[in-house]
């Protein structure tokens with residue numbers, strides 16, 4: 357089976373280095389909030405071009421802690437996309453705030469700034485764009501609206517380490533940004549992890565306290581916080597991954613451009629669109645088709661894994677029934693949820709394997 361993301365191959369490629377590092381790590385006796393986390397935070401902030409990075413337990417917590425540090429809570433509204441992983445909106449709801457969904461752009465699949473303004477109310481506190489599938493959202497338009505209405509911008513960059521918008525790193529484009537190190541993310545570890553990035557010293561200090569029980573120093577607690585730290589073990593693994601991520605992202609981009617060249621012109625497929633301002637890192641390679649069912653069935657039969665990201669837009673999730681959205685309210689997101697599917701995309705996919713996947717897709721005989 358050619359899998360969507362080959363984690364075994366990825367970590368195999370780092371195995372010798374990691375085993376060496378694990379040896380001294382075991383002997384060190386320091387497993388929580390030690391030198392590896394501090395080193396990772398420093399180098400992560402530098403790579404993003406922000407002043408501070410604070411390691412936390414996972415990407416969802418990164419969003420919750422960022423919202424909390426921004427003072428967003430009960431009854432506040434946050435405008436976000438319905439076309440993302442559930443955690444984006446879940447984090448808003450966890451704070452007692454209300455996610456307000458704006459429809460997405462049919463080509464980039466990201467939050468469409470044209471739909472945001474009409475949703476702004478006196479209770480709106482922030483806009484939370486997602487850089488979906490590794491492609492940065494239209495941040496100039498989003499930031500302009502935020503500035504005009506005095507809103508914060510919280511980037512959900514969980515799928516987008518190394519993505520760029522007009523030459524600047526995703527994660528440096530808003531008030532605060534959140535990343536996930538879940539294993540399948542383009543920068544992932546062998547478990548859960550996350551990080552919050554900002555250049556605002558007050559926000560950084562708040563997140564730093566919140567992740568550790570609201571504690572500025574041992575056994576003194578200024579606020580009600582969380583237990584959400586990044587483990588030393590994961591920071592150690594991520595430091596090794598950081599040495600390789602640029603090369604991995606380049607490899608993803610070159611595979612993406614090969615897919616696009618070879619699949620161009622097939623009338624039954626819609627290929628990803630990368631705007632001039634964006635450098636996508638192709639966390640996922642998603643293509644669209646009205647014939648998703650037969651195409652994915654054929655790929656499966658040929659030994660190629662596919663995945664649907666995402667089959668149900670967030671405004672139609674059962675968990676959000678109480679918000680009162682109806683089918684038809686956000687037509688672009690709803691249509692994408694019936695059409696898009698991912699095919700294998702990871703830095704260890706060989707060109708021979710990719711050629712095989714391409715040949716299966718080319719051999720498809722359209723129903724139309």
Ligand SMILES: *Cc1c(COP(=O)(O)O)cnc(C)c1O
Nearest residue numbers: 414415416441443444514536538
């Ligand atoms: C993965 C992901 C999250 C959540 O990250 P976890 O580390 O799994 O908690 C949030 N938002 C988006 C867009 C994601 O892809």
